Amino acid sequence: MIQASQGFQSNRTIMLSMMIGAVGILILGIQPLLLGALLNAGKINAVELGWIATVEVLGMALGVWIGARLMAGSQGKRIAVAACLLMALANAITPSADTVMTIAWARSLAGLAEGAMIAVSILTISHGAAPARLNAIYLTAGATPQLVFAYLLPVKVFPVYGVESGFYILAGVGLLSAALAVVIRDRLAPEPEEAGGRVAWTPKVVLALAATLVTASAIGACWSYAEPMGARQGLTTASVGVAITISLAFQIIGSLVVALVGYRLPFRLVLPGGVIVQAAAVMTLIAIPGIVGFSFGLAVFGFCWQACLPFAMDLVIEADASRMTAPLVMPLTLAGLSMGPLIASALVGASVIGAFVFGIAAFVTAAGLYLFIFRPGSAPPVRLASLDG
Structure with missing residues (x-):
C-alpha cells in the first residue's frame, strides 16, 4: 500500500508544487531582516519582535496542518491559489500597519498562508516515490533564494527602496505563486481510496x-x-x-x-x-x-x-x-x-x-x-x- 500513490502527479506538477512551497518558506531566511526593519522604524520593540516572529511561525505550522487536510480534496488547487493571494495581501498590508496588534495579525495571516503554500509541496513529498529525496530537493529549492535574498535585501534593496520594501517583494512573489497554482493540472494529493x-x-x-x-x-x-x-x-x-x-x-x-x-x-x-x-x-x-x-x-x-x-x-x-x-x-x-x-x-x-x-x-x-x-x-x-x- 505504501507505493499506491506514486505517479498521481506529473513532473511538471511536482516542479510547480516545489516552487510554491519554496515561496512559503522564504520568510524563514529573511524574517530577522524584515522584522528588524520594523524594529528600527520604531513600530515594535525587541520583545514584541520575538513574539511576532513566534506568531508567524506558529501560523505556518497551523497552515501546513490545515492546508494539507483541505487541499487533499478536489478543491485543493483553488485553496492553493487562495493561500498564495492571502500571502500576498498579508505582506502588502504589513508596512502600513500602525499598531503592534495590527502587525501581529498581519504576520499571523501571512504565516497561515505560507504554511498552506508549504502544504502544497508536503503533499507531493509525502505521497511521492522517494520522500527523502523529494524533501531534500524541496529544502534546496527553498534555501537557495533565502540565501540570495538575505544578501540582496540589506545590500542592494533596502538602501535604495527603503527597509520595508522586502514585504512588498514578498507580496509580488505571492502573486506569482498564485499564477503557478492556477496552471497546476493534477490533484495535489491522490484520490482518497489510493491513500493507503x-x-x-x-x-x-x-x-x-x-x-x-x-x-x-x-x-x-x-x-x-x-x-x-x-x-x-x-x-x-x-x-x-x-x-x-x-x-x-x-x-x-x-x-x-x-x-x-x-x-x-x-x-x-x-x-x-x-x-x-x-x-x-x-x-x-x-x-x-x-x-x-x-x-x-x-x-x-x-x-x-x-x-x-x-x-x-x-x-x-x-x-x-x-x-x-x-x-x-x-x-x-x-x-x-x-x-x-x-x-x-x-x-x-x-x-x-x-x-x-x-x-x-x-x-x-x-x-x-x-x-x-x-x-x-x-x-x-x-x-x-x-x-x-
Missing part, C-alpha cells in the same frame, strides 16, 4: 513524531541565539554574519548531498547519528572561542540540520504505511522551531549559554528516542523506491 487506509496511532508513530518535535526544538533554541552567542565570545557583528552565512551555505550543501546521493542512506543511521553530531557541534560553539570554532560549529550544525530533516518523513512513513501522518512532519518541525526559542528564553539571563545547554539536552533526548525506535527487534524498515526507479 486509516492511520494506525501506534507507539512507534507517536515516538517518531515526538522525536521530530524535540529535534526541531533543539535546533530552534540554538539557531535563534547564535548571534548573541557570537557576541558573548567577543566576535564582531560582521564576523557573526559571516559565520551565519557559512552555516546557510552548508544547509544548502546538506540538502544537495541528500538530493543527489544521500537519500540512499538508511535513516536508522542518519537520524540518531545526526542529532549526536549536532549536539557535538553545539558543544564546539560553547567550548572553542573565536571565529574559527564558531564558524565550524555553525557549519556542521547547519549541514546536519538540512541533511537529516528529509529522513524524518521516511521514518514516519515506515511507522505509518498509510502516509496519512507524513504531512504532520513539517508542522511539527515548524512548531518545534518556534517552541525552542520560547523555552530557551526562560533559561537565558546575563548569558545565553542556557539556550545551548537546553539544545544539547534536547538533542540527546531525541537521540534516545531514535535509538529506542530502532532498538533490536523492532520492525524492519519499509523499502522506499527511488525517483529514478
Whole structure:
C-alpha cells in the first residue's frame, strides 16, 4: 500500500508544487531582516519582535496542518491559489500597519498562508516515490533564494527602496505563486481510496513524531541565539554574519548531498547519528572561542540540520504505511522551531549559554528516542523506491 500513490502527479506538477512551497518558506531566511526593519522604524520593540516572529511561525505550522487536510480534496488547487493571494495581501498590508496588534495579525495571516503554500509541496513529498529525496530537493529549492535574498535585501534593496520594501517583494512573489497554482493540472494529493487506509496511532508513530518535535526544538533554541552567542565570545557583528552565512551555505550543501546521493542512506543511521553530531557541534560553539570554532560549529550544525530533516518523513512513513501522518512532519518541525526559542528564553539571563545547554539536552533526548525506535527487534524498515526507479 505504501507505493499506491506514486505517479498521481506529473513532473511538471511536482516542479510547480516545489516552487510554491519554496515561496512559503522564504520568510524563514529573511524574517530577522524584515522584522528588524520594523524594529528600527520604531513600530515594535525587541520583545514584541520575538513574539511576532513566534506568531508567524506558529501560523505556518497551523497552515501546513490545515492546508494539507483541505487541499487533499478536489478543491485543493483553488485553496492553493487562495493561500498564495492571502500571502500576498498579508505582506502588502504589513508596512502600513500602525499598531503592534495590527502587525501581529498581519504576520499571523501571512504565516497561515505560507504554511498552506508549504502544504502544497508536503503533499507531493509525502505521497511521492522517494520522500527523502523529494524533501531534500524541496529544502534546496527553498534555501537557495533565502540565501540570495538575505544578501540582496540589506545590500542592494533596502538602501535604495527603503527597509520595508522586502514585504512588498514578498507580496509580488505571492502573486506569482498564485499564477503557478492556477496552471497546476493534477490533484495535489491522490484520490482518497489510493491513500493507503486509516492511520494506525501506534507507539512507534507517536515516538517518531515526538522525536521530530524535540529535534526541531533543539535546533530552534540554538539557531535563534547564535548571534548573541557570537557576541558573548567577543566576535564582531560582521564576523557573526559571516559565520551565519557559512552555516546557510552548508544547509544548502546538506540538502544537495541528500538530493543527489544521500537519500540512499538508511535513516536508522542518519537520524540518531545526526542529532549526536549536532549536539557535538553545539558543544564546539560553547567550548572553542573565536571565529574559527564558531564558524565550524555553525557549519556542521547547519549541514546536519538540512541533511537529516528529509529522513524524518521516511521514518514516519515506515511507522505509518498509510502516509496519512507524513504531512504532520513539517508542522511539527515548524512548531518545534518556534517552541525552542520560547523555552530557551526562560533559561537565558546575563548569558545565553542556557539556550545551548537546553539544545544539547534536547538533542540527546531525541537521540534516545531514535535509538529506542530502532532498538533490536523492532520492525524492519519499509523499502522506499527511488525517483529514478
